[in-house]
Structure formats: structure tokens, C-alpha cells
Amino acid sequence: MNKTAIDIELATYLLRLADDNMVIGQRLGEYLTRAPELEEDLAVGNLALDHIGVAQHLYEYAAEAEGKGRSADDLAMLRSEREYSNCLLVEQPNGDFANVMARQFFFDAYQLVLWGALAASHNPRLGGIASQAEKEARYHLRHSSGWVIKLGDGTAESHQRMQQGIDALWRFTAEPFEIDELEAELAMDCVATDASALRDDWETTVDRVLGEATLRRPEDPYQASGGRSGIHTEHLGHMLAEMQWMQRSYPGLEW
Amino acid sequence: MSYEVPLAPGEQVADIERTSDDHGWPLWEVFVRPKRGLNHTHAGSLHAPDAEAAIQNARDGYTRRAEGVSIWVIPSKEIHASDDAAAMFDPFTDKPYRHPTFYEIPDEVGQL
Numbered sequence: 602m603n604k605t606a607i608d609i610e611l612a613t614y615l616l617r618l619a620d621d622n623m624v625i626g627q628r629l630g631e632y633l634t635r636a637p638e639l640e641e642d643l644a645v646g647n648l649a650l651d652h653i654g655v656a657q658h659l660y661e662y663a664a665e666a667e668g669k670g671r672s673a674d675d676l677a678m679l680r681s682e683r684e685y686s687n688c689l690l691v692e693q694p695n696g697d698f699a700n701v702m703a704r705q706f707f708f709d710a711y712q713l714v715l716w717g718a719l720a721a722s723h724n725p726r727l728g729g730i731a732s733q734a735e736k737e738a739r740y741h742l743r744h745s746s747g748w749v750i751k752l753g754d755g756t757a758e759s760h761q762r763m764q765q766g767i768d769a770l771w772r773f774t775a776e777p778f779e780i781d782e783l784e785a786e787l788a789m790d791c792v793a794t795d796a797s798a799l800r801d802d803w804e805t806t807v808d809r810v811l812g813e814a815t816l817r818r819p820e821d822p823y824q825a826s827g828g829r830s831g832i833h834t835e836h837l838g839h840m841l842a843e844m845q846w847m848q849r850s851y852p853g854l855e856w
Numbered sequence: 857m858s859y860e861v862p863l864a865p866g867e868q869v870a871d872i873e874r875t876s877d878d879h880g881w882p883l884w885e886v887f888v889r890p891k892r893g894l895n896h897t898h899a900g901s902l903h904a905p906d907a908e909a910a911i912q913n914a915r916d917g918y919t920r921r922a923e924g925v926s927i928w929v930i931p932s933k934e935i936h937a938s939d940d941a942a943a944m945f946d947p948f949t950d951k952p953y954r955h956p957t958f959y960e961i962p963d964e965v966g967q968l
Contacts, residue, residue: 756861
């Protein structure tokens with residue numbers, strides 16, 4: 602089958618969305634048994650599975666769109682760091698619980714506005730994935746923002762740790778709203794959405810939660826970027842090495 | 857240790873009491889309604905710092921396979937239980953005439 606340029610662009614876009622969810626799902630999986638309570642471990646495991654589930658749908662679609670005979674598993678397990686196009690936020694390693702929740706909060710707030718917009722995509726398959734993922738994101742945000750508020754407005758130590766988490770990850774929060782030529786083109790066709798237009802809604806959520814949590818909004822203007830084109834922080838390679846080791850050592854292994 | 861955490865505008869200080877055991881989070885009893893028209897039934901218990909977190913934890917622990925449409929959580933310390941089962945319940949075991957087994961119940965009544 603001959604793939605048109607638009608199919609390839611669509612596949613590239615789907616991979617970005619999928620990689621975001623795959624990588625944060627893996628990070629949350631790494632955190633299992635380290636949450637402060639058994640109940641929270643269950644919650645984190647649940648989040649991880651939700652994200653990996655979304656990634657699976659998107660990888661399957663991307664694999665069909667690109668038409669290179671690769672499967673969803675191939676896309677997840679056999680692409681290198683430079684081929685992964687997730688935003689830098691999600692690949693940041695797990696710190697303490699406040700740090701994990703800060704990352705989750707920033708990401709959930711982004712995913713909620715993103716899926717909300719993509720649910721109206723003129724591409725029905727992407728729209729369907731988005732409207733399902735939006736419901737999950739709404740719940741995820743309730744969970745993570747609840748923790749940001751509880752820890753921020755908790756004890757002196759929890760407040761300080763939550764502030765550290767927010768400060769440490771702030772510089773990765775502009776990248777998800779960057780838009781390049783490919784996304785602009787797909788947005789014109791009403792397939793993708795103009796992510797830069799979602800930033801205001803994201804900020805409203807973030808400001809409300811930080812306010813309620815008595816946390817200070819960081820003022821550091823430096824913002825990191827590059828994940829969408831495969832230029833990652835030093836952490837992603839290590840994560841992928843662990844995640845992909847089995848499939849690369851025993852190609853085609855199934856269980 | 858003493859500490860100062862600023863209050864958010866309009867904030868009310870929560871009055872969650874800690875349980876007497878060493879566990880930092882209070883225990884909650886979880887009740888799940890399996891579907892509309894049925895009662896909430898006791899599903900189990902869990903630890904959570906507040907009611908909202910208890911509901912979220914209950915959702916992940918007790919309804920993730922679509923077992924419910926509604927959840928109640930109640931602090932375990934608010935539940936008062938009967939004791940002395942012999943004095944409480946034995947007197948009823950020899951009074952079968954109190955069972956309404958002599959009525960015909962039409963099928964259409966369904967869940968009663």
C-alpha cells in the first residue's frame with residue numbers, strides 16, 4: 602500500500618502522543634512499591650496501566666498509518682532514544698513522592714486539555730482514543746492535584762518537598778505546548794490540535810492548584826526543549842535500556 | 857516539631873483525628889453500590905489521609921473491574937458495633953414465625 606505524506610505526518614504525531622504516555626507509564630511502573638502507602642501504590646499502578654493502555658492504542662494506529670510493517674510492540678520496544686519523541690517532562694526520573702506527584706500533576710493537567718481538544722478531531726479514530734483518554738485524565742488530575750494540595754498545604758517538610766518538586770520540573774512545562782510545522786499542518790486539517798492554544802487553560806488549572814496548595818509559582822524563565830525531535834535529557838536512555846532489554850536480548854520473545 | 861503553613865484563601869482546617877495505632881493515616885470502611893437500585897454493601901477497609909483520598913483509593917482498590925456505580929467511605933472509628941452475640945441474637949433463633957415465608961411474592965416485584 603502506498604502511504605501518503607499525510608499518513609506519515611499522522612504517524613509521527615501519533616508517536617509523540619504515544620511516547621508521552623509510554624514513558625510516563627514506565628516511570629510510574631518503576632515507582633511501584635515505593636509509594637508511601639499500599640493504597641497509593643495501587644493508585645500509581647492504576648495510573649501506569651491507564652497511560653500504557655492509551656499508548657498501546659496510539660502505537661497500533663501509528664503502526665498502521667506509517668505502513669512499514671512494524672507492530673505496536675516494535676514501536677515501543679525497538680526504537681532508540683533518538684527515535685523516541687516524548688516531551689522531556691515525562692522522562693524525568695522519580696524523586697521523592699512529592700516530585701513524582703509534581704510531574705504527574707503537570708502532565709495530567711496537560712493531557713486533560715489535550716484530549717479534550719483532540720476529542721473533536723476530524724479523524725474519528727484519534728477522536729475516539731482521545732475522548733476515552735480524557736475521562737482517565739480527569740481522574741488522574743483529581744488524584745495528582747489532590748496530592749499537590751495536601752502536601753503543599755501540609756507540614757513544613759511536605760510543603761518544602763512539594764515546592765522543590767514543582768521548582769525542579771517547571772522548566773519542562775513549556776515544551777508540551779510548543780508547536781512545529783507538522784503539528785500546525787495537522788491542526789489546520791483539524792486532525793491534530795494547536796497545542797499552543799491550550800496553554801492558557803493549563804495555566805489556569807496550575808495557578809488554581811498552586812494557590813490552594815500555598816505553593817509559589819516558579820519564576821525561572823529557562824525552559825528546556827528538544828524531546829519531540831529526539832534530543833532528550835540523559836535519563837531517557839537509561840530508562841529505555843531497562844525497558845527494552847528483554848525484547849532486544851531475546852527478539853520476538855512473548856509470554 | 858512546630859511549623860507554620862500559610863492558609864489558602866477561604867481554607868478551613870480539616871479536623872481529621874489520627875487513630876491511636878502508629879499508622880499515620882486513619883482507617884476507612886468502604887461501601888460500594890454494585891448498581892442502581894441496590895444498596896451500598898461493605899466491601900472492605902483502607903487507609904487514607906482524608907475522605908476524598910479514601911474515595912479515590914476505594915475506586916482503585918474495589919471498583920477497578922467495574923464493580924460499582926457509587927462509593928461511600930466512613931471513618932472506621934465512627935462505626936459502633938454490637939457485642940455479646942448470645943444476648944443480642946440467640947433469642948430470635950426459636951421464633952421462625954417471624955419470617956414472612958407465608959406470603960407469595962409476585963415475580964414482577966424483583967429486588968425487594
